[in-house]
Amino acid sequence: MxxxxxxxxxxxxxxxxxxxxxxxxxxxxxxxxxxxxxxxxxxxxxxxxxxxxxxxxxxxxxxxxxxxxxxxxxxxxxxxxxxxxxxxxGNGYDVDKCGDKVLLIGGGVGVPPMYYLAKKLLEAGKTVSMIMGFNKKEEIFAKEDFEALGVPTYVTTVDGSEGIKGFVTNAMDMVEYDCVCTCGPEPMLRAVYDASKTTGYYSFEERMGCGFGACMGCSCKTKYGNKRICKDGPVLVKEEIIW
Amino acid sequence: MVDTRVTLSGWTLDNPIIPASGTFGYGYEYAELYDINILGSFSFKGTTLEPRFGNPTPRIAETPNGMINSVGLQNPGIDAVISEELPKLRKCFNKKVVANIGGFAVEEFVKIVEKLDKEDIVGLHEVNISCPNLHKGGKNFGTDADAAYEVTKAVKKVATKPVYIKLTPNVTDIASIAKAVEEAGADGISLINTLLGMRINKRTRKPVIANKMGGFSGSAIFLVALRCVYQVYEAVNIPIIGMGGVSSAEDVIEMMMAGATAVEVGAYNLVNPYGSKEIVEDLPRVMEKYRIEQLSDIIGGAH
Missing domain, CATH: 2.40.30.10 (Translation factors)
Structure with missing residues (x-):
């Protein structure tokens, strides 16, 4: 820090x-x-x-x-x-552990961290695909940034005003992957967790006090013990998540 | 050259600055940022007999000039603190610490103090009595003079190190609780714990914090804390560790003039991770500004 x-x-x-x-x-x-x-x-x-x-x-x-x-x-x-x-x-995503064919999934303001991750994964020689979910067309942002990286990018909107109608999970079958990295609202993370067939890294959000591990304001329980979203997270591995 | 030393029940600190419990973990998190030996001491995370996860999230809300927390005494429990946290702390801190403890029954406080009393690194016990007493229908120890007396008396029986009782400000007359713990043999008093507060999210029409209410802290509460320290100083003859919203060396001077021998810095560490260090470093300058040579001379100076 x-x-x-x-x-x-x-x-x-x-x-x-x-x-x-x-x-x-x-x-x-x-x-x-x-x-x-x-x-x-x-x-x-x-x-x-x-x-x-x-x-x-x-x-x-x-x-x-x-x-x-x-x-x-x-x-x-x-x-x-x-x-x-x-x-x-925060602990972020470990690019080395992310597999070779990585599916990135961002929902709303969960999209931004996927961009820097995509760049780092590409630098490491990995194959990257991106699914971004929004409620409607007017909310879409950063699509062109992913496309400029050459990343196949699928957009889903809940109302169908752009891209695939529905949720990010509606686009997951269109992509071949061996690891999912995702960030977004908790219901979306949960849906991705249920729909994905592989391991993955999930970035969580919580109200924080300090942001550097001192106040215990953002604690959560995991299968590997109590963790602080700000310091031990925000990225948790799929296998440790308790919903 | 100014002298910043102060003495708490025979324990002399290089300076009166002590990061407050719950804002400084077990020290080593901050040792990654700066040499924490610059501090007078620090008060470690409130430790209970059993491990505790604490309250559901959200646990934090923001307020003008402050915050509300409802962490709920999350800690790994006394045995893990002694076997895991204190060894890590010893590697980065060569001074003694303030051992902050919490409990939900008199016997719990006694058991924890018995264990911690044997640890060389403990300078004094800071007993947080702002907890619900499970044997008295959940009534807070710190809001009842008899319960405060009882827990102080019991802890004092087993402690060889000084016992400081940390008082809650959420009472009608804080001086009467202070007098009760002095009468029970407390070596000193720590105050104030957080003020009970809450916030409501106007969009969802629900409390922001999962537990609805929480402890209000930060610079917004400094003046309430100052008043409490002033009142308690008038009421008792034992030393006071003053805290509540302290965010600068100026606040430290004011808190000491109200009656504090040492001063804890709490929420400020969370918004400025270097806050306590900066206060220690700024203290000599502010002492010179007010023509103070010996810091201990100003304790209770406003009375």
Whole structure:
């Protein structure tokens, strides 16, 4: 974990309530896809944990949804604004353990961490496919980013306004895979868990206090013992999950 | 050169800064971030006789200038703490710790203190009596002077190390509880534990926290904590460890002037992981600002 000051490069709307923010600063502690950063906002006591969408030597990019007062404020921040950010949080996805034909599944704002993971998996020479699930056409974002990587990308929408009608699980049979990596709302994770025939890595969300393992605010029970979503997670292996 | 040393019941600390229980784990998490030997000491995660998972999630809610938590004393239990956590801690901390303990029956407190009393690394016992007493219909030990007296008396019988009782502010008259534990033989008092609070999600019309209510902490509660420490200092003659919303060296000075000999830093560690270290480092500057040479001189200075 590292605490440092980042400068906003851009903060733009992707949909009516989803924003993309690029933060320039010291990214040296961001080691694995699936990690998150924890952002201090003026006037808010707790930091905002947001997953990493992309990362290179000079900047980290996040995609976040406006869901409350903190993110409502965050969307107003402009180019040049500085933010106190903790980086290198969470255990992320271990690319080496992810199999050779990896199916990525993201639901809503569970899509962003799949992008950095896709890049790292491709770098490691693995075959990657992506399924992204949304409620409706207007909510879709980041599809072109995955396509630019050359990743076969399937979109599902609940109302059928774009792509395959239904849930992400409706697209799973169209892909050959030996491992699933997924992030999204818990009901979606559960549906993927039931529908998948292979092992997999599931990224969970929980309200956090500190985000670095100190407060026990985000504990969960697993088959391998009690775990903290922020420190031992957010990525858990399929075999340890208790629903 | 200023002198930041303070003494708690014969135990001299290099400085009065003690990260509070529940915000600092068993220390080693923070030792990855900085050398925790810079601290006066720290109070480890509230430890109970049996392992506890704690309450369901969500356990955390944000408030203006603070937070509410309902962790529910998650800890691996006293035996695992002694066999696993304390050995890890010894590798990164060469000072003594404040052993924070919780219990749901008088006998539980006694058993834990008996075990921890033998550990060299323990400087003093900090007994959290803000727990429901299972033998008294779940009534909180800390809100009843007789129950507080009883648990203090029982623990004191088996302890050779100083016993500090940690008081809840969720009472009508905190001074009367303080007097009861002093009368029962407590060596000192720690206060305040969190204030009972809650938040409601206006979209779902339901409490944010799964357990509905939780402990309110953070800088928002500093002034309540200061008032409690001031009142208790007037009421008793034993040392006080003051805490509640402390987030700066300025707050430390103010808390000591109200009557605290040492000061715990809680929620602030969670939003600024380097918070306690920064307070220790800033203390000499703030002492000079207020022309304080010997920090211990200002204890209770506001009375």
């Amino acid at each position: 590292k605490q440092s000051i980042f400068t906003i490069d851009y903060n733009i709307a992707l949909t009516s309530d989803v924003y993309k923010m690029r933060l320039i600063g010291d990214t040296s502690d961001i080691k694995r896809p699936g990690e998150f950063v924890n952002i201090k906002l003026d006037g808010f006591y707790l930091r905002r944990p947001i997953s990493v969408f992309d990362c290179d030597e000079e900047a980290v990019t996040i995609i976040y949804k406006v869901v409350g007062e903190g993110t409502e404020y965050m969307k107003t921040l402009e180019y040049g604004a500085q933010l106190d950010v903790l980086t290198g949080l």
